[in-house]
Amino acid sequence: MEKYEKLEKVGEGTYGKVYKAQDKATGQMVALKKTRLEMDEEGIPPTALREISLLRLLSQSVYVVRLLSVETSSKNGKPILYLVFEFIDTDLKKFVDTYRKGPNPRPLPTNIIKNLLYQLCKGVAHCHSHGVLHRDLKPQNLLIDKEKGMLKIADLGLGRAFTVPMKSYTHEIVTLWYRAPEVLLGSTHYSTGVDIWSVGCIFAEMVRRKALFPGDSELQQLLHIFRLLGTPTDEQWPGVTSLRDWHEFPKWKPDDLGRAVPSLEPKGVDLLSKMLQYDPANRISAKAAMEHPYFNSIDKSQF
Amino acid sequence: MDMAAEEAAAAAFEYELDLENPFVSPADEPIASLLDAEGHHAPSVSAAASAARREAASFISKVSYDGEVDVQPRVSYLALNYVDRFLSKRQLPCEQKSWAPRLLAISCLSLAAKMQRAAAISIADIQRGEEFMFDEATIRRMERTVLGALEWRARSVTPLAFLGFFLSACSPQPRHAPLLASIKARAVDLLLRVQPDVKMAEFLPSVAAAAALLAAAGEVAAAHLPAFEAGVAACPFVNSEKLRECGEVMAAACGVGSGRTAAACGVGSGRTAAVAASADTPVTVLGHHRSASSESERTTVGSAASGGGDAKKRCMGPPPPWA
Numbered sequence: 001m002e003k004y005e006k007l008e009k010v011g012e013g014t015y016g017k018v019y020k021a022q023d024k025a026t027g028q029m030v031a032l033k034k035t036r037l038e039m040d041e042e043g044i045p046p047t048a049l050r051e052i053s054l055l056r057l058l059s060q061s062v063y064v065v066r067l068l069s070v071e072t073s074s075k076n077g078k079p080i081l082y083l084v085f086e087f088i089d090t091d092l093k094k095f096v097d098t099y100r101k102g103p104n105p106r107p108l109p110t111n112i113i114k115n116l117l118y119q120l121c122k123g124v125a126h127c128h129s130h131g132v133l134h135r136d137l138k139p140q141n142l143l144i145d146k147e148k149g150m151l152k153i154a155d156l157g158l159g160r161a162f163t164v165p166m167k168s169y170t171h172e173i174v175t176l177w178y179r180a181p182e183v184l185l186g187s188t189h190y191s192t193g194v195d196i197w198s199v200g201c202i203f204a205e206m207v208r209r210k211a212l213f214p215g216d217s218e219l220q221q222l223l224h225i226f227r228l229l230g231t232p233t234d235e236q237w238p239g240v241t242s243l244r245d246w247h248e249f250p251k252w253k254p255d256d257l258g259r260a261v262p263s264l265e266p267k268g269v270d271l272l273s274k275m276l277q278y279d280p281a282n283r284i285s286a287k288a289a290m291e292h293p294y295f296n297s298i299d300k301s302q303f
Numbered sequence: 304m305d306m307a308a309e310e311a312a313a314a315a316f317e318y319e320l321d322l323e324n325p326f327v328s329p330a331d332e333p334i335a336s337l338l339d340a341e342g343h344h345a346p347s348v349s350a351a352a353s354a355a356r357r358e359a360a361s362f363i364s365k366v367s368y369d370g371e372v373d374v375q376p377r378v379s380y381l382a383l384n385y386v387d388r389f390l391s392k393r394q395l396p397c398e399q400k401s402w403a404p405r406l407l408a409i410s411c412l413s414l415a416a417k418m419q420r421a422a423a424i425s426i427a428d429i430q431r432g433e434e435f436m437f438d439e440a441t442i443r444r445m446e447r448t449v450l451g452a453l454e455w456r457a458r459s460v461t462p463l464a465f466l467g468f469f470l471s472a473c474s475p476q477p478r479h480a481p482l483l484a485s486i487k488a489r490a491v492d493l494l495l496r497v498q499p500d501v502k503m504a505e506f507l508p509s510v511a512a513a514a515a516l517l518a519a520a521g522e523v524a525a526a527h528l529p530a531f532e533a534g535v536a537a538c539p540f541v542n543s544e545k546l547r548e549c550g551e552v553m554a555a556a557c558g559v560g561s562g563r564t565a566a567a568c569g570v571g572s573g574r575t576a577a578v579a580a581s582a583d584t585p586v587t588v589l590g591h592h593r594s595a596s597s598e599s600e601r602t603t604v605g606s607a608a609s610g611g612g613d614a615k616k617r618c619m620g621p622p623p624p625w626a
Contacts, residue, residue, distance in 0.1 A: 041439045041440075041443070042423065042443075043413070043442070043443035043446050043447075044417070044443075044446060044447070044450070045417075046417035046418070046420065049414070049417050049418060049450075049457060050417075050418060050457075050458075052455050052457075053418070053455055053456055053457035053458040054458065056454065056455050056456045056457075056458075057456065057458050067455075069454070069455075070450070070451075070455045072447055079447070
């Protein structure tokens with residue numbers, strides 16, 4: 001760990017402290033994530049080993065925050081694991097906030113929304129092509145390199161390797177705003193569609209500059225969704241009423257999605273509606289989304 | 304949802320790349336990701352390290368085949384892959400000491416078991432009968448050293464990952480599922496048996512997979528071999544020269560293959576010929592492995608003959624169970 005100079009603590013991540021640090025040899029800025037991994041006599045835990053190797057594999061994409069290296073150091077004779085990521089100073093939440101509040105509130109320019117959304121689809125497609133779900137996509141997990149106009153997906157997979165003690169000592173409330181209805185309803189077989197739902201919510205949030213479904217409990221979250229998209233029926237989503245957490249809900253009729261995102265052009269509303277399909281099997285894939293006419297006006301060759 | 308339920312749910316729905324069945328993922332073009340990755344995983348073991356490699360390989364084979372410790376074939380396969388990748392990156396610490404390759408092999412087996420979700424390997428059982436035993440702490444330290452050398456890329460892209468692709472891309476229509484399953488089983492078996500041959504470390508995983516598939520098809524379904532050959536030839540990323548070389552290494556080590564390759568090695572009906580060729584000592588070939596790949600028939604024949612001693616043992620035993 002002598003290779004890095006810790007500059008400041010930048011956060012208390014869901015799985016440990018995060019420091020901004022500098023590589024003494026190269027001057028490169030990095031994010032040091034200290035894990036709470038216990039390496040007992042069994043050595044590195046299998047889940048952590050698998051997750052870290054997965055991150056190494058996915059790090060090949062520029063749309064995934066790069067895991068530069070894994071360092072071990074020891075404290076009181078116990079090995080501690082540090083994950084060294086490239087440092088990127090802002091995230092999509094902060095980025096959208098600069099357009100929402102501050103001295104000059106204004107909508108995000110259309111081409112910025114398209115460019116960021118396209119990169120997000122590309123990163124998600126990369127993960128899915130490796131058979132990996134993110135499962136916790138949200139604006140705070142999408143880092144933005146403002147200079148290069150790049151978006152990178154962070155905190156991939158770490159949920160599983162490092163979750164176990166999480167709830168007991170962080171009081172962070174896990175956000176439900178981007179959670180897909182099948183997860184909220186307790187479905188036992190979810191797949192790539194859960195990430196696409198989150199992408200849809202994030203897309204709408206960039207357009208609206210505020211969350212599309214800001215629920216504060218699982219029930220409220222479902223009600224937010226149902227009020228806009230209509231209460232789902234077995235006809236449009238076969239099996240929905242048999243899901244574990246299904247109850248009798250008020251029967252709302254679908255509202256016009258375009259009214260929730262009034263500044264969005266019709267092609268954008270079309271793409272959004274394909275991402276927010278109730279039946280996960282009908283939801284557009286990340287790869288197909290990249291081919292949607294909404295992106296016809298951007299220069300894809302730069303990505 | 305309470306916490307225990309949540310954890311149980313997370314474990315049950317874990318959804319990640321299965322390196323042996325990567326093509327069940329919902330991706331459109333997973334082959335591209337694999338081809339992308341295999342470059343990072345191609346080991347190249349120097350002649351200097353080949354003695355250590357041989358020692359480590361023989362320790363892994365011993366624990367895998369003697370039945371005292373339950374080590375699944377896919378675990379031992381991955382372990383030897385780690386050994387190769389480690390030796391192609393770093394010099395083995397205390398290389399000259401006879402225990403060094405064993406320490407490397409044990410650490411790689413332990414890591415591979417963790418990656419494959421197999422039962423943890425008992426440090427005591429695996430060393431039973433050895434002169435002295437490494438303690439837990441030493442092995443864990445070596446595990447971290449190995450991971451450092453692998454840069455924590457423990458998801459090796461091995462030939463096993465490509466078999467499914469070649470089977471689905473290259474098999475003649477109409478598909479006959481039981482036949483394809485037996486071709487795949489034999490190809491896996493061949494890959495496991497030939498892996499201890501250091502020359503195999505020179506081939507890209509995709510090439511090794513294609514070669515194993517053709518050798519297996521030649522044995523199991525000779526009538527369909529031309530169709531498989533045409534299918535593989537249509538894959539632009541398979542270098543035909545390398546494919547041929549790899550087929551020869553496989554034929555030499557396992558006494559399989561067909562047509563020209565088998566004839567060149569003097570292999571008639573595979574196994575019997577391998578036994579007949581086993582008179583030479585296997586040691587002689589290790590010195591000139593590095594230059595062998597492009598050299599000539601002479602080397603190929605040489606390795607065929609000298610590899611025969613091991614080939615006899617490897618190929619005459621019952622095929623390992625494939626889980």
